[in-house]
Amino acid sequence: MTKSRPGAAPELAQPGASLRELRARGRFRGAFALLGPAFVAAVAYVDPGNFATNFEAGAQYGYQLVWVIVVANAMAMLVQYLSAKTGVATGRDLPELCREYLPRPVSRGLWVQAELVAMATDLAEFVGAAVGLNLLFGVPLFPAGLMTAVIAFGILALEQRGYRRFELAIAGLLALVFLGFAYDLVTVGGSVRGTLSGLLPIFPDSSSVLLAAGIIGATVMPHVVYLHSALTKNRIAVRDDAERREVMRFQRLDVYAGLGAAGVINLCMLVIAASLFSAESGSTGHSGVDSIEAAHAGLGDLVGGGAALAFAVALLASGLSSSSVGTYAGQVVMQGFIRRRIPIFLRRALTMLPALVVLGLGLPTTGSLVASQVVLSFGIPFALVPMVLLTRRVDVMGALVNRRVTTLAASLIAALVIVLNVYLIVDLLVG
Numbered sequence: 001m002t003k004s005r006p007g008a009a010p011e012l013a014q015p016g017a018s019l020r021e022l023r024a025r026g027r028f029r030g031a032f033a034l035l036g037p038a039f040v041a042a043v044a045y046v047d048p049g050n051f052a053t054n055f056e057a058g059a060q061y062g063y064q065l066v067w068v069i070v071v072a073n074a075m076a077m078l079v080q081y082l083s084a085k086t087g088v089a090t091g092r093d094l095p096e097l098c099r100e101y102l103p104r105p106v107s108r109g110l111w112v113q114a115e116l117v118a119m120a121t122d123l124a125e126f127v128g129a130a131v132g133l134n135l136l137f138g139v140p141l142f143p144a145g146l147m148t149a150v151i152a153f154g155i156l157a158l159e160q161r162g163y164r165r166f167e168l169a170i171a172g173l174l175a176l177v178f179l180g181f182a183y184d185l186v187t188v189g190g191s192v193r194g195t196l197s198g199l200l201p202i203f204p205d206s207s208s209v210l211l212a213a214g215i216i217g218a219t220v221m222p223h224v225v226y227l228h229s230a231l232t233k234n235r236i237a238v239r240d241d242a243e244r245r246e247v248m249r250f251q252r253l254d255v256y257a258g259l260g261a262a263g264v265i266n267l268c269m270l271v272i273a274a275s276l277f278s279a280e281s282g283s284t285g286h287s288g289v290d291s292i293e294a295a296h297a298g299l300g301d302l303v304g305g306g307a308a309l310a311f312a313v314a315l316l317a318s319g320l321s322s323s324s325v326g327t328y329a330g331q332v333v334m335q336g337f338i339r340r341r342i343p344i345f346l347r348r349a350l351t352m353l354p355a356l357v358v359l360g361l362g363l364p365t366t367g368s369l370v371a372s373q374v375v376l377s378f379g380i381p382f383a384l385v386p387m388v389l390l391t392r393r394v395d396v397m398g399a400l401v402n403r404r405v406t407t408l409a410a411s412l413i414a415a416l417v418i419v420l421n422v423y424l425i426v427d428l429l430v431g
Helices: 019-024 027-034 037-046 048-060 066-088 094-101 104-136 141-159 165-190 192-197 204-218 223-231 241-277 292-302 305-338 343-353 353-361 363-390 396-402 404-430
Strands: none
Touching: 019 027, 019 241, 027 241, 037 066, 037 165, 037 204, 037 223, 037 241, 037 305, 048 066, 048 104, 048 241, 048 292, 048 305, 048 343, 048 363, 066 094, 066 223, 066 241, 066 363, 066 396, 066 404, 094 104, 094 223, 094 343, 094 363, 104 141, 104 223, 104 292, 104 343, 104 353, 104 363, 141 305, 141 343, 165 241, 165 305, 165 353, 192 241, 204 343, 204 363, 204 404, 223 305, 223 363, 241 292, 241 396, 292 305, 292 363, 305 343, 343 353, 353 363, 363 396, 363 404
16 A cells, blocks of 8 residues: 555546647547546446346336436436546546645544445445346356456456556446447337326335435445546646536536436336336246346246347446446545555455355345445445535535535435434334
8 A cells, every 4th residue: 555645646546738738629520528527427327236226116106206317317416416526627526625724633534434335336236237147147156246346457457558448448338238228218118197196205114215216226326426636626627616616507508418327227127127127027937136147047037039139238347447436536535535545456356355256155136236225325425525525615615616506406316315224223223
């Protein structure tokens, strides 16, 4: 482990071109160069944990939890926008700001919980990729986990040749996930009326609350709240507040596009599951699907091999891309909170160990994925609350300080997650 110099930038945040240089490239090429960070963040919003929670929600409750996905995605857009703005406004990432402006014990505590959340994140992503290999090629889960490690190291090596290549590779994998579920949705179909009825906010029973927490934990991801600010902090060299505002206009578009695509993918997952596997779907022998493997088998039996193949390819692409993004997020967290960094490949090797244990012991993969998403839900407030407190301060954000309505909306999101988690704890203790 090495100690980094105070202002050292993470690998994904090396100083970029100036806004003037980007303008000189032309309207399209210049605008394109400003986009990308939100698509890296969006990968985490469609990781294998989303597969587990969304398919389980659709199979158990039909369309009734559509509203949870819509709300969670709206929350994610605001959260990632604020994270991106933090980097542009301050030239620093959120962990660095926490270290500077919060008491030392608080900052260290946030670092410890962030590392625990990173382990839960990596469990979902790594196990999901291994399951994808198993479904595609029949590789046993533990060897599939080892193969996933080799592929993940290859993706990480791309970043050594420039952050833009890494961003494009991640965006390409996200597109693969999107196309896979677009194909499945077109093939399966879905009820527009059922989807619209699912926009009514209700919890059918107490178990649906736990599943809703898992959906939110799988959608609003704590580690990319930290990462997004690192992706934008030095991406474009700006001279003044006017240029910062111009960059933020493109970052807003980036968030709408990247997180919007992630929201559509999540909604497709639930609609497909509700259409095929829920009690009201009328399917025979496939109602109550409760695992990724069962969802894959059900797609093959009820729709055809093409739909099952698209599902497995999307799962593999999701696991590989989100795993690489998660590793970089962990690096940002460690360097920002405690000014230390370990080699990126060593970190990847260490964080994959819990997933290899799950695969080696033969633990239920889908159950492990859902449990990891609930852990992530508990970690969300520890990222959101400091971000809300910091982005409302003029001395931190300058001209890009939050408006009151923005602070209020972000505070409501944090409060909602906290209340939901308290309910889960009480329900667990009472039950």
